Amino acid sequence: MRHRIARWMVSGLLCGTMGVALADGHGLSLYDSPKYPADFEHFDYVNPDAPKGGQIRLAGFGTFDSLNQFILRGNPASGLGRVYDTLTVNSDDEPFSIYGLVAERIELADDRSWVRFHLREEARFHDGEPLTADDVVFSFDLLRTEGHPNFRLYYADVESVEREGDHQVRFNLGSPDNRELALIVGQLPILPKHYWEGREFNRTTLEPPLGSGPYRVTRVDQGRQITYERVDDYWARDLPVNRGRFNFDRIRIDYYRDMDVAVEAVKAGAYDLRYENIARNWATAYDVPAVRDGRMRMVEIPHERPTGMQAFIINNRQERFSDPRVRKALGYAFDFESTNEAIFYGAYTRTESYFSNSDLASTGVPEGQELEILEQFRDELPESVFDQAFQAPRTDGGGSIRDNLRRALALFREAGWEVRDGRLVNAESGERMSFTFLMRDQSFNRVIERYRPNLERLGIEARVRIVDDSQYQNRMNEFDFDVTVLVLPQSRSPGNEQRSYWSCEAAETPGSRNYAGICDPVIDELVDQLIRARDWDTLQATARALDRVLLHGHHVIPHWHTRSDRVVYWDRYAYPDTPSGDGFDVDLWWQVPDAEAEPTDDDA
Known part of the structure; x- marks a missing residue:
């Protein structure tokens, strides 16, 4: 949510x-x-007079x-x-x-x-x-x-x-x-x-749905384009909660299967606004005349929302990943510092919390109410939860991670793996450590290609498979993957949705957000305590305790985050001066009066 x-x-x-x-x-x-x-x-963050x-x-x-x-x-x-x-x-x-x-x-x-x-x-x-x-x-x-x-x-x-x-x-x-x-x-x-009542609900359909909201679907080109039109007689258009929102008469969404093509398309004027989440594009792709002369604008909109956890998600359901020492070892092979400098232009901060960019993130070692909560489970948790602050593996950024690889090999040995003839294998079964990154596009290839050589030095065979969007979604629904890249977003106050992320029930429920397959009675109990928190201080302490236990389980290899939303748009649109705290929201924007939007296919 x-x-x-x-x-x-x-x-x-x-x-x-x-x-x-x-x-x-x-x-x-x-x-x-x-x-x-x-x-x-x-609301304070809207323009009530937006045209x-x-x-x-x-x-x-x-x-x-x-x-x-x-x-x-x-x-x-x-x-x-x-x-x-x-x-x-x-x-x-x-x-x-x-x-x-x-x-x-x-x-x-x-x-x-x-x-x-x-x-x-x-x-x-x-x-x-x-x-x-x-x-x-x-x-x-x-x-x-x-x-x-x-x-x-x-x-x-x-x-x-x-x-x-x-x-x-x-x-x-x-x-x-x-x-x-x-x-x-x-x-x-x-x-x-x-x-x-007269239709089968549990099936896909391309029939425009009936609703009561501010927009209706008016045009559909399967897989390529969908158009929404504002409902002229929308019953709630004048309510205080809607004033200044839903300002466009028409919203058209064009689909792109290649991110580079999408970037070129916005620069060519094929669409009007792009939420840019690739640092390389932000740094280099928009040095074009339209930006230099002000016809196209680039803005960074600050936000106060938790950035959540973007990471390599490791499927704990796979036997070879079931030992947390194996997952921790894989994290030592990822060199964030050199990756950040080489391909992200130093734009990112390393993520070290599932609730990063918020007061809910655990820091240091537990104390006060957070420690009291964790003490309930001392016998069931690793000692590191109590005496070590979580810190993602670090490097000097120069590209040499020899010390980290030594630590990784030590962890693999503890978990029953050894190197034979340059291959990392299970000491008992002889099975080689190998896995596939399942991806839906090529945007992360540059990151994975910097990661793979370090895995190979450990004797690990790592492959990449890119599948189409529908196949990717189906496989994620069924948890049919080894490792993938996902963002696990968070709210400013977590609660019932955490069951879908971390609970044992969710680990066995197709389509849940528990992609990592986490099943731990301590985590289940912490989620329940979080939901039952009677005041903000208790909620905050419980979220930190949950965060800490998740981090020390090494279920993912954390990536990075930024504290602003990057938006590129043509200079015929505007947005409110007062930030909401949630950052970019296109439903608060409007078209500047007398500024003609480019014609759409619907206008032809």
Whole structure:
């Protein structure tokens, strides 16, 4: 989930009487009161006077074969979230607060055993049919039973949902200690019951879906292009949570299968804005007349969100990777420092936390409340968790990593591997250490090609296999890989989504985010404690403890991060002056009045 979670309560009437609502108002926050009062007019980070109209063309990568984003099957198109409304909306300048969208009012029980949403009577689907409590109940039940497995993991603690009238729905929260549960049910996408009852939900489709959100799908060219158009009579366009957002009349996403081609395309004006995540391109690719004369702009938008963990993900399910000493040894062969200087122009900082760029990251050795949490599991954790600060292997950046390779070989020997005739083999079975990097494009080839010679010096055979986007997604859903590159994003306040990342159940659930196959009772318990944290200090200490245990398990080889979003765009667009804390969000941008966008195929 994208940047969800971190304080809890509600604005409005507060009461302490048992059996009545603890809070009854326009919003909820995880621990404190929401920042925005009941009569707020717009979020601070939007331009409330942003002009509506115009169009913007964006780039997608790979391909798509479905417009159903809610199931495991298929590879859904980008941007489909704009088609659907949710009960509530998250603010981007608070760790985790929600405000009513479809829900006009929110009630929370004093013991947090239930949350009730009062729906706006004016809410409508795009076909004019009213959005009611029946649609909310239908959506929740459908997504948990037939939707992507992550819905089941995310809403695992919700006991049931009840229709209490046409415009009133109540979620019974089976675990009152799960403090964010009332907030995350507000994120539920609402599907039209009358539309889906006559269709098979658990299959891919290219039929434009029916929703109630600010955009509808108007044109689809499978795998190549999708176009969204703003709904003129969108029922919620004037609500405070939407003011200054969703400003373009048309959003078109063109798909590219080669990243270099995509870079050349934006410079040629084939599309309008590119989120640039390749340091080499940022440093060298845009030295062109359009940038020099100001027709194309390059901006770095700072953000305060956790950067998460980008890494070589090692599939612990493979027997040869099951020993943490083997995984740690592989990390010693990766020379970040010389890679950063040689191909990234020194642009990156090494990642040494799953919650990097936040106060949730573990540092030094554990102390205070974090240490108290970890002491519960002392007998089940390596001593290094308590007496060693985690630090990714370092080099001098000169390209020689002889000392690191010696340490790697020592770890391999401890784990039962030895070098025979220049090949690293299992001492008992004689099986050679070999594996394949499964990739979906060539953008990481330069990194892997700097890594492979060090692996070969250890006697390891490492191969690279690049597959198409659909095959890659299918293989990742089934955990059919040795090593790959992924980003594991994090919110500013982690919670229920952590089950999908780290739990034993998720390790056996196809389509979960537990790509590494982590299954550890200590980690399962820390995730549960994180979800049950009763205040911000406890959540922070528990997140640090979880982070530390994950790091000392050496499940991944950490990469790098940057604390800003790099955007290249043609100078006919603008964005708000006030940052949100979440960085780049194209739904806050607008087309400058009188600035003509380039024609699209739809205009021909």
